[in-house]
Amino acid sequence: GIGGLAVASRITAASSRAKDNDMQYKVTILEKNSCVGGRCGSFDRQVDNVGGFRHERGPSLLLLPHVYRSLFQACSNIL
DSSP, rough: HHHHHHHHHHHHHHHHHSSSSSOOOOOOOOOOSSSHHHHHHGGEEETTTTTTEEEEOOOOGGGOHHHHHHHHHHTTTTT
């Protein structure tokens, strides 16, 4: 989800600024669930006699713009 991408971005940004080769990392992102998205994902439900619905999980991180500003500032040299 968003948190995993944010952490991977911060590690990559810090690594790209590192002068010491021992502090430079290649980041691989893996997903433990059957679908990607984390809290940004959604799921579908069928309700008898009503129909189908898609439920958006609604990440709470979207309510915290200062977190995004900090992330983008920390990773600005790789974006």
